[in-house]
Amino acid sequence: MTNELTCQELVELVTDYFENALTETERARVEQHLASCDGCDTYVEQMRETIETLGKLQEKDVSAEAQEKLLTVFRDWRLETGE
């Protein structure tokens, strides 16, 4: 392998690496770099932790109660503006 990846190049390949979108050669270059670079190894681990933590967030819907209140606010405002 003559053309070694730099760390700066590696950080741009992390998503493709996770998504299995690299060619076999590229993948080998990434893994070779990771085996000998603790900075990038930490970086990739942090990306994994970021994704894992995001998975613990939950999307909330607007409650029916909040929606009702907001519609009242809206209707009052419309009266207020003298329509």
Place this chain on the structure above:
Amino acid sequence: MTASPPAFELSPTEQAQLAALRRGDENAFRELVAEYHGAMVRIAQMFVDDRDIAEQVAQEAWLGVLRGLERFQGRSSLKTWLFTIVSNLAKTRGKREKRTIPFSFFALRKLENYDQDTDEPAVPENRFRDAKDLYAGHWAMKPVPWEVDPERVALNSELMKYLEAAVEMLPEQQRIVITLRDIQGWTAEEVCNALGIAETNQRVLLHRARSKVRRAMEEYLQ
């Protein structure tokens, strides 16, 4: 082609939303509430502890939005304007309750271009050794391992609120893709189909979004 710097312009969607609101169109209001109310509550929660108070603040913010419609000049996006109104209100409320804000919504503003949809590197280039260096392109400032216990991270409600805000602050397409993929757990294929975008485009948006959220996490954890 003009040489002057591009002035901010509302997207056609937001222009239409704004016009409909000004006409008093209730459906336009409902749609906007469905799109942003949850995010506004989360932003308010950055400043006030209590979920009910955050809900109240977000409701007050909507009244502020309606009353400010005539004055709104479209110098920022409608979304940014909504978020600014709610964060200002929540900040005032937070102060009244004498709560110190450890990590405000504005901490994210320190991260350069965080809310911009530009073609930027995953990691700012000043973190790497420059071209003159023998090890050009290698870390100058290596990331430091985080001391988070993955089992317990969800119990850190302050971090979770911060993370929610970090997702909300992303530019729209990045926010949608990362929400569907990493929060809702959709597959890449499902996202591409739902949004009508190509696989590579989906991956670029996801990459930018995840890289930024990692930076935000790093900012918080270091």
